[in-house]
Amino acid sequence: MTSSGTNPATGPPMDGARADSARNGGFGSAAWELLLPAAEAPARRRGRALQSALREAVRSGRLVPGTRLPSSRALAADLRVSRGLVTEAYEQLTAEGYLRSGRGAGTWVSESVRAPALGARDRAPRAPGVRVDFRPGTPDLSLFPRTAWAAAHRSVLARLPHASLGYPDPRGLPALRDALAALLSRRRGVAADPERLVVCSGVAQAMTLLGFALHGRGMGAVGVEAPGSPEHCELFASAGITAVGLPLDAEGLAAEPLVRSGVRAVVTTPAHQFPTGIAYSARRRNRLLDWAREVDGLIVEDDYDGDFRYDRAAVGALQGLDPEHVAYTGSVSKSLAPGLRLGWLLAPAAMTEEIIARKRTMDLGNPAVDQAVLADLIVRGGYDRQLRRCQRAYRERRDTLTSALTEHFPGTEVSGIAAGLHAIAELPERYGPEPVFLARAAGAGIALRPLSACGGVTHEDGAVRLVLGYAHLAPHEIETGVRLLADSRRCRVFI
Template identity: 50%
Template sequence: MWFIWRMESWATFGGDLLIDLTSGRARGLGLRAALEDALRAAVRDGRLHPGTRLPSSRALATDLGIARNTVAEAYAQLAAEGWLASRQGSGTVVAERGTPSEAGAPTVRPRRAAVRYDLLPGRPDVSLFPRSAWLAASRRALTAAPNEVFGYSDPRGRIELRRALAEYLARVRGVRTDPERILICAGYTQGLGLLCGALRERGVRAVAVEEYGLPPQQQVITASGLDTVALPLDEGGARTDLLAGSGAGAVVLTSAHQFPTGVSLRAARRSAAVAWARETGGIIIEDDYDGEFRYDRQPVGAMQALDPERVVYAGTASKSLAPGLRLGWLALPGELVEPVVRQKELADGQSGALEQLTLAELITSGGFDRHIRRCRLRYQRRRDQLVGTLAERAPDVHVTGIAAGLHAVLQLPPGSLSEGELRHQAAWLGLALQTMSECRTQAAGPAPDAPSSLVIGYGTPPEHAFSAALDALCTLIGLSAPRADAT
């Protein structure tokens, strides 16, 4: 029979516990053995996690209608086997690090270190979020907001934000658009999905992508029913001259700051991509994922300005403010406005209005520009600290892609550990990072033989932990260094 130990009987446990004695009893086990069997199964299946407090032997015995000694003896046996542990003042809990072996008994295995330092690329320091400025902008926006803001509205987004973005993007990124062609979405991932849906309706069957890029990008494209074609990369960016004859009806480019290599798309290759789009009716999707952050060079203007009727400009607040806002935007060619709006209506109808109004107020008041300048200085200092630390402690590491953005590429010397081994060692050190091979597009096939490379983000660690994160990174690089006596 099944027994449910009710919360009224054991307030200290904090929830219901489902115990099945039926299976053990059916196999001829006694009550104690059946209870042991049921508790083992609960731990093995993950229903009782390590550290979970179990009821006292008296409370469980009362609820199951069995002798207290039976429960106490079952607890003692499971503790001896390593399934449970007794803690002074805390009662009986599920043992830490216990995992079932093939023989059915737990085997204690050391855990990898928990992630202590997040050096994954593409992530900002969310502690920089301008809470006071955002709160003030939110109050002003909410005070001035008409009642219709709280109802259903234009799936393109609030006109206040679309107007603010049209002016801001023209001023800062050189984008040529108007509010009627801007659509607000829940970040770049949703925006790309909306575009893929609209392109598929137009008869597009394949999208060209850079051979190295954002890992989720290909998943979004293929989930939309489209194939991908990989464009090779070199020091001049993507080989857009290969678009002709590729079979692609659209191409996604990170033209200002290629992810992850950090190069900018050469002017001739930008022109070649636009010429291809004009000749074939193709669409260019420009992912300007970190356009605000430039350090050692003049900002590279948006490619969209070369032909607003053939280039979609995709931007987001995820790097400049915070991913949790779920705010992105698309500046669309005229022919794509209606199809993409239709996709947005089918996806979620509209994005949150209050966040849009707040961002619009932050932009028009100048608060957004002030925030960007503050972040740019912080990230530049971190980049300089990363480069300086590596120059001092790992001079054989070649660092590239540092003129802009929130990440750098670290090419390790020949003979270093493989990228798979580096990931394994990083996990033991509590480091979260990405290797170059993890960024390789599936359509590009296996990566060619090359020295191991790490794609290191320097945006996420809080200020007080950044030096320690660099220490851990240098430790990893030291572990991977080729032996001097290696042959």
């Protein structure tokens, strides 16, 4: 398999304990993914939390029967807990029948455990008949740091002043705006003034707020990337603004069609374009900024997955180069959970007060306690730990996807995999035509999103081009889904 981007990374070199874990059935990365919250529990409850986390991982099917666990020494080093805690957990779950062990043979997940149906737990709801859902846009909700969030919640409630429980500042809790400004400046190179930062109900509300502000300035149209996120068009339409699709080339949004369109605002995903996965070149970023200055326009930067980079250094935010011509949006929907409805918007100074006023009339501000909990996680380092944890898990899943495609669909070209939570897979013509391929996949219970569904893409050849989300799927689900796709080629369909 070839790639139009960089090749999948194998990750940084492992220390001795982690290498030991990898040799013991490849559980080293999974140990971090599944058990890290238990390792962060208070010392007096850590042993019980570790046992509970292991038990639930086996019961839910995330550790499948026959999986070999790492040695107690390796797992203890990975989690930075005492070896005795791990040994006690192994012994307890062996006594309960979840694990099995033999002298000198290691510790294994017992074959006697029956997990619930695939994807029945801790996954987003699926349509009836869907066995594996490769559609992009959702993180793994089971990675949400419940223990850390609950601890921060208790701590926040114990010290939050009574006055903070009143009607909040529509911009957001000052403590969260300060924490976010420091975080975005450090991690994404954003020029972040806490006084201009508005906490929103995700990027969706940020786009809607910008739409109303642009409409109030007499703008009736906004440019959007094509292909791009269909949600952008819908959100601006709700504010009375028409979306104009603009084509891309290998460097990003094509400059000449943008100029000819006559729009004075454009929505972009320059760090990791959705869905193609390209990062805008430095030349194209500069040209885009020149255009905004020439027309006194606005670039809306949707940094939807800016923290997830695997094979290259993170690309800094465009907003840091010209805060008065770039509005910056982001959220915790990919790093924590979309259900929190917590995001942010940094707009040019000339628009800030209008946006704050609109936010006030929309909802009077976001819930104060949730904002305080997120601020606590950021300030105390819990949010950075969560990002590292997700990065490890998602890199493993990306590599699982590319390996499975190589095995079952030889000749597939995969791109956009150096960053983010999805990949573009272009299957050779022999697997097409695309309508037949999609119909067979649906018949096998595999939910897919073709690249053509993202707009701005037309092709008359027989190739199949897919946007494959992998972050929300466990490695064994990814392998199962790709195998079922391969098996579905033998099915007859009528279109």
